[in-house]
Amino acid sequence: MLYGIFARLVFGLSTTQAWFHIMSFTFILGVPVSLGFIVVWFADPRRQRYSWLMKLFLPWSAAVIFLVACLVIAWEGLICVVLWLPLALVLSSVGAGLAMILQLLLPTDRSKNLCVAIVACAPFFSAPIESLHASPRQLRTVRTDIVIDASAEKVWEQIRSVPRIQPREQSWSMSHALGFPLPVEATIEGQGVGAVRHARFEGGVLFIETITEWQAPRKLAFSIVADTARIPPTTFDEHVTIGGDYFDVLRGAYEIEPLGPERVRLHLSSVQRLSTGFNFYAGLWTEWLMGDLQRYILRIIRSRCEGRG
Known part of the structure; x- marks a missing residue:
C-alpha cells in the first residue's frame, strides 16, 4: 500500500510532469502489477505461509486500501477510483503470480533481491520513456x-x-x-x-x-x-x-x-x-x-x- 502511495505521489507531482503522468500506461497498468508483486514477495518470502490461491488474491486488500487512501487524500475522485478498481485488482493478481513464479525459479537470495528491486523500480524507469511519445488519440x-x-x-x-x-x-x-x-x-x-x-x-x-x-x-x-x-x-x-x-x-x-x-x-x-x-x-x-x-x-x-x- 505504501508503495502505491509513493508512486502516486511521484507521478502526481507538478515538478515531475515532464516525465511522469498519472494517465499513462505505466502508472495505470504497471504500478498495480508491481504492487501485487511486492506484497506477495514480502508476505511469504519462503513460500510457507499461504497457498498459491490465497497469494493470488493477497494483494487485493493493499490495492483497495491504496485507492481508498487516494480518495480520502483527494488525489482522485470517486469516478476515477471506481473505474480503476477492477483493473487494479486483476493486475495486482498478475503481479502476485509473477512473484510466485520467480520465487520458484531464482536460485539464490541475491538474485531474488535483485529481482524485487527491478520490479519495484520498473515503473519509474519506464515512465520517462513513455513520456517521449504522445498518448494515442x-x-x-x-x-x-x-x-x-x-x-x-x-x-x-x-x-x-x-x-x-x-x-x-x-x-x-x-x-x-x-x-x-x-x-x-x-x-x-x-x-x-x-x-x-x-x-x-x-x-x-x-x-x-x-x-x-x-x-x-x-x-x-x-x-x-x-x-x-x-x-x-x-x-x-x-x-x-x-x-x-x-x-x-x-x-x-x-x-x-x-x-x-x-x-x-x-x-x-x-x-x-x-x-x-x-x-x-x-x-x-x-x-x-x-x-x-x-x-x-x-x-x-x-x-x-x-x-x-
Missing part, C-alpha cells in the same frame, strides 16, 4: 435509442431545445452517482445550420453546440465544445474533465425514425475523443458512462413527449 462513438409514443413533430420540438428540467423529472443514474452532473436545459439561438444550442448541466457545466445538420423533423446534428473556462474545478475529477487533455465530447446527433403515425424511435449518438495510454480500457468505461447519460436524456424526452413529464 482515439475517437469512439456511443449510440443509444428509445421508442416514444408520439409524433415525429412533437419529438422534434423536444430535441430542438430542452426547457429546464424540473426536480420531479430527475431520477437516479449511475453516471450521476459517480460524479457526472445532471442535465439542466438546452436553449437555442437561431434556426437551421449554424444555429447555436447551449446545453447546461449541473455544476456550471456548459456545452456550446453548433448545428451542422438540420432536417426537421428527422435529424439534428451538432458539433460540441465544452466551455472549460466556466467549469468550476470541483465539478469534474481533473483526469476526466470534458475538454481536457484526456477526454472530450466532439459531436452529437439526434435522429427520429418513424415507426407509425404516433410512434417513433429516437436515436442519440455522440463522438468522444480519448487521449490516454490505455484507451482500450478507458474506452469501455467511456461507452458505458456516456451510454448511461444518453439514456437518461432520452427517458426525459420520452416522458415529456408522452405527457408524463
Whole structure:
C-alpha cells in the first residue's frame, strides 16, 4: 500500500510532469502489477505461509486500501477510483503470480533481491520513456435509442431545445452517482445550420453546440465544445474533465425514425475523443458512462413527449 502511495505521489507531482503522468500506461497498468508483486514477495518470502490461491488474491486488500487512501487524500475522485478498481485488482493478481513464479525459479537470495528491486523500480524507469511519445488519440462513438409514443413533430420540438428540467423529472443514474452532473436545459439561438444550442448541466457545466445538420423533423446534428473556462474545478475529477487533455465530447446527433403515425424511435449518438495510454480500457468505461447519460436524456424526452413529464 505504501508503495502505491509513493508512486502516486511521484507521478502526481507538478515538478515531475515532464516525465511522469498519472494517465499513462505505466502508472495505470504497471504500478498495480508491481504492487501485487511486492506484497506477495514480502508476505511469504519462503513460500510457507499461504497457498498459491490465497497469494493470488493477497494483494487485493493493499490495492483497495491504496485507492481508498487516494480518495480520502483527494488525489482522485470517486469516478476515477471506481473505474480503476477492477483493473487494479486483476493486475495486482498478475503481479502476485509473477512473484510466485520467480520465487520458484531464482536460485539464490541475491538474485531474488535483485529481482524485487527491478520490479519495484520498473515503473519509474519506464515512465520517462513513455513520456517521449504522445498518448494515442482515439475517437469512439456511443449510440443509444428509445421508442416514444408520439409524433415525429412533437419529438422534434423536444430535441430542438430542452426547457429546464424540473426536480420531479430527475431520477437516479449511475453516471450521476459517480460524479457526472445532471442535465439542466438546452436553449437555442437561431434556426437551421449554424444555429447555436447551449446545453447546461449541473455544476456550471456548459456545452456550446453548433448545428451542422438540420432536417426537421428527422435529424439534428451538432458539433460540441465544452466551455472549460466556466467549469468550476470541483465539478469534474481533473483526469476526466470534458475538454481536457484526456477526454472530450466532439459531436452529437439526434435522429427520429418513424415507426407509425404516433410512434417513433429516437436515436442519440455522440463522438468522444480519448487521449490516454490505455484507451482500450478507458474506452469501455467511456461507452458505458456516456451510454448511461444518453439514456437518461432520452427517458426525459420520452416522458415529456408522452405527457408524463
